[in-house]
Amino acid sequence: MIGTLAAGLFGTGVPPVTNSYESIATVNVGSGGTSSISFTSIPSTYKHLQIRLIARTNRNDQNGDFFQTTFNGDTAANYSWHFLQGNGSSVGAVGNGSQSMMETNRIPTALIGANVFGAIVIDILDYADTNKYKTIRSLGGYDGNGTGEIYFNSGSWRSTSAVNSITLNNSGSRTIQQYSHAALYGIKG
Amino acid sequence: MAAGSTYTPIATTTLGSAQASVTFSSLGSYTDLIVVLTPIRSTSDTNTIFRFNGDSGSNYSATAMYGDGSTAASYRLTSYGWLNAGYTTTNQQTQIVQIMNYGNTTTHKSVLVRQSNTGSAAQAIVGRWANTAAITSVVFSLENGTNFATGSTFTLYGIQAA
Numbered sequence: 001m002i003g004t005l006a007a008g009l010f011g012t013g014v015p016p017v018t019n020s021y022e023s024i025a026t027v028n029v030g031s032g033g034t035s036s037i038s039f040t041s042i043p044s045t046y047k048h049l050q051i052r053l054i055a056r057t058n059r060n061d062q063n064g065d066f067f068q069t070t071f072n073g074d075t076a077a078n079y080s081w082h083f084l085q086g087n088g089s090s091v092g093a094v095g096n097g098s099q100s101m102m103e104t105n106r107i108p109t110a111l112i113g114a115n116v117f118g119a120i121v122i123d124i125l126d127y128a129d130t131n132k133y134k135t136i137r138s139l140g141g142y143d144g145n146g147t148g149e150i151y152f153n154s155g156s157w158r159s160t161s162a163v164n165s166i167t168l169n170n171s172g173s174r175t176i177q178q179y180s181h182a183a184l185y186g187i188k189g
Numbered sequence: 190m191a192a193g194s195t196y197t198p199i200a201t202t203t204l205g206s207a208q209a210s211v212t213f214s215s216l217g218s219y220t221d222l223i224v225v226l227t228p229i230r231s232t233s234d235t236n237t238i239f240r241f242n243g244d245s246g247s248n249y250s251a252t253a254m255y256g257d258g259s260t261a262a263s264y265r266l267t268s269y270g271w272l273n274a275g276y277t278t279t280n281q282q283t284q285i286v287q288i289m290n291y292g293n294t295t296t297h298k299s300v301l302v303r304q305s306n307t308g309s310a311a312q313a314i315v316g317r318w319a320n321t322a323a324i325t326s327v328v329f330s331l332e333n334g335t336n337f338a339t340g341s342t343f344t345l346y347g348i349q350a351a
Contacts, residue, residue: 021196023351037268052221052348054289054299085315086254086263115321118290130270139301141252146267148252150315179295183220183350185195 020188022046027182033058033175039184040165044128047189049163051124054117055180056108056142057170063147064106066171067120069136069155071163075100081137083153104139106170117180118142128164134163195219199345207231207274207336211343214326219347222288222327226274227281230331231338234278238271238332239286241298241324245270248319255304255312272316275304277331282306291324300325 005097042049059065070079081093081102096103107118120140127134134157141150157163165182170176196220202211216222226239240249247268254263274284285304287301302314318324329343 004287019194021348022193023349025196027348032308052287052289052350054296084254084261086252088252088263088265091261091263093253102351113297113319114297115297115319116291117296117299119287119301119315121287122303139303139313141301141316142299143250143315145193145250145254145317145319146265148250148315148317150263150313151254152254152313164304179293181220181290181293181350 007112009029016171022186024184024186029176029178029180031178033177035175036167036169037176037182038167042164042166043186044162046125046128048187049124049127050185050187051122051166051182052185053180053182054119054176055113055182056117057174059109059170059172059174059178060111063111063144064142064149065109065174066106067104068101068169068171069099069104069122070167071134071157072161072165074159078158079155081153081155083151086150088148102136102157104138104153104155105151106142106149108142108144109122112142112147116142116144116167124163130160132160133158191199195349196349199347201344202342203225204337204339204341209336210328210330211337212326213329213345216291216325217347218292220290220350221348222291223346223348224286224327225344226273226284226286226329228277228284229338230277230343232286232334232335233333235331235333235335237274237329238282239327239329240271241318242322242326244320247262249316250257250319251314251316253312253314255310263286263325272300273314274302274320274329275312276306276309278306278308280306280308288324288327294321294323297321
C-alpha cells in the first residue's frame with residue numbers, strides 16, 4: 001500500500017485512488033483490561049490485512065512486554081519469527097523457529113508513565129492464499145522519555161490455510177490495559 | 190464486515206519554491222494520520238522535524254534505530270522540542286510518519302516513522318508527544334532552520350477505523 005502511495009506521488013504528483021483500503025473491525029479495550037484482542041470471521045475477500053494499534057499492559061517487572069500473534073487458534077509449534085531492535089543505545093537481532101506464536105513488537109508496561117501507549121502496525125500478506133505459508137511484518141515500539149524500544153519484526157505461520165481469525169496477546173498472564181485500541185483493515189489486490 | 194473505504198487523502202503540498210515549513214491544520218476526523226514526505230534540503234544536510242499543536246516545549250521523546258550501509262545503531266531523544274522524521278539531504282528519499290489515534294484525549298500520542306534515504310540510511314523511529322490533547326495541527330520544518338527545496342512533497346492521509 002505504501003509502495004503504491006509512494007509510486008503515485010513520485011509518478012504523477014496526484015494522490016492515488018484509495019478505495020482499496022477498508023476498515024473491517026475495531027477493538028477498544030475497556031475498564032479492567034483484557035487478556036487478548038481477537039478478530040474473528042475475517043472475510044477472505046482482500047489481498048492483505050493490516051492491524052494498527054496502540055496498547056500497554058500491566059506487567060510490572062520490565063519496561064516492555066512482547067505482543068504475540070497467532071492465527072486460527074493455532075498454538076502449536078508452527079510459527080517462526082525474527083526481529084531487529086533498537087533500545088536507544090544499541091541494536092540487536094533475534095530469531096526463533098518452531099514457536100507457538102509470533103513475537104510482534106513490544107509495548108510499554110505499568111513501569112512506564114500511565115499515559116504512555118506503544119504503537120504497532122502489522123501487515124499480514126496474502127492471508128487468504130491457500131497455496132503458501134503466511135508471512136507477517138510489523139513496525140512498532142514505545143518511548144517513555146529516557147527508555148524505549150523500536151522493533152521491526154517478521155513472522156511466518158507454516159500453514160496454507162486462509163487466515164480467518166487473529167489473536168493478539170501479551171507474553172504472560174498479564175492484561176492489556178484500558179484505552180488500548182486495535183483496528184483491522186483489509187487491502188484489496 | 191467492512192465499514193467502507195478509508196485511507197483518504199486530506200491534503201497535498203508540492204513546494205514550488207523553497208520554503209521553511211509546511212503546516213497541516215485541517216486534519217479531519219480520522220483514527221490515524223499518515224504523512225508521506227519526500228523532503229529535499231536546500232542548504233545543508235539536516236533532520237526534517239515536526240511538532241504538534243504549535244508546542245515547541247521539551248515534550249517530545251523518541252527511540253530510533255538505523256543502518257547506513259556499514260553500521261547499525263540506535264539512539265534516543267529525551268525531553269526534546271520536536272520529533273525527527275529523518276535525515277534530509279539532496280538524495281531521493283521517503284519519510285513516512287504514522288500518527289496513531291491522534292484525536293484521543295486520554296493517551297500521550299505515539300508516532301511511528303520510517304525513513305528511506307537512498308544516499309544515507311534506512312531508519313525506524315518510535316516517538317511520543319507527552320500530551321493528552323487531541324492533535325489539531327502538524328508542522329514540518331528543518332532542524333537547522335533552513336528551507337525545504339523546490340519539489341519537496343508532503344501528503345497527509347486519514348485512516349478511519351470502523
